Amino acid sequence: GQQLNQSPQSMFIQEGEDVSMNCTSSSIFNTWLWYKQDPGEGPVLLIALYKAGELTSNGRLTAQFGITRKDSFLNISASIPSDVGIYFCAGSNTGNQFYFGTGTSLTVIP
Amino acid sequence: GAVVSQHPSRVICKSGTSVKIECRSLDFQATTMFWYRQFPKQSLMLMATSNEGSKATYEQGVEKDKFLINHASLTLSTLTVTSAHPEDSSFYICSARDMTGPRETQYFGPGTRLLVL
Numbered sequence: 001g002q003q004l005n006q007s008p009q010s011m012f013i014q015e016g017e018d019v020s021m022n023c024t025s026s027s028i029f030n031t032w033l034w035y036k037q038d039p040g041e042g043p044v045l046l047i048a049l050y051k052a053g054e055l056t057s058n059g060r061l062t063a064q065f066g067i068t069r070k071d072s073f074l075n076i077s078a079s080i081p082s083d084v085g086i087y088f089c090a091g092s093n094t095g096n097q098f099y100f101g102t103g104t105s106l107t108v109i110p
Numbered sequence: 111g112a113v114v115s116q117h118p119s120r121v122i123c124k125s126g127t128s129v130k131i132e133c134r135s136l137d138f139q140a141t142t143m144f145w146y147r148q149f150p151k152q153s154l155m156l157m158a159t160s161n162e163g164s165k166a167t168y169e170q171g172v173e174k175d176k177f178l179i180n181h182a183s184l185t186l187s188t189l190t191v192t193s194a195h196p197e198d199s200s201f202y203i204c205s206a207r208d209m210t211g212p213r214e215t216q217y218f219g220p221g222t223r224l225l226v227l
Binding site for chain 2: 003033035043100
């Protein structure tokens with residue numbers, strides 16, 4: 001099945017720094033979701049986006065639905081050690097399956 | 111947020127035995143659930159789409175007789191790994207599609223770690 005391109009693949013940052021990651025698709029989606037997965041756990045939904053250009057925040061996390069509907073971005077401000085994990089994007093059109101990104105592994109150095 | 115449970119969280123079995131994994135949506139009805147397999151440090155690989163009251167749709171390369179899926183109610187889907195072998199050892203995760211509100215989303219279970227000896 002289709003897999004979305006997510007970048008960067010991994011990040012090593014200092015605590016307190018901001019983080020940016022993005023996800024691109026060859027197809028247009030009407031829904032973008034961002035998840036965080038801790039080791040040995042299932043992905044947890046962070047932010048859901050439903051409209052092109054939409055900018056949504058959840059605490060220190062902000063995600064945007066790209067205007068072309070083929071991409072989405074996730075930013076984390078003032079990173080802390082518990083932000084460590086793998087972040088996945090997912091895109092879908094209503095009623096169809098979600099396609100997932102390849103994941104961004106985030107390491108925060110205290 | 112919505113909660114999806116998965117049971118068991120981990121299982122160790124002997125080669126040749128069958129293992130059943132349950133996925134439940136706890137506070138919403140899910141006509142569609144998904145089953146994924148995840149290898150270490152890799153993304154989620156969709157195995158099949160489980161539809162309530164009908165046959166599951168399997169992704170290419172996934173043996174339907176090997177991975178039996180039953181979605182008997184709006185809150186429960188089961189995945190049975192039949193005649194498990196060591197190469198079936200993996201992390202299996204289910205998700206449930208929530209379409210109860212005006213907007214669709216998908217929630218994941220906590221995953222099941224399967225080890226086949």
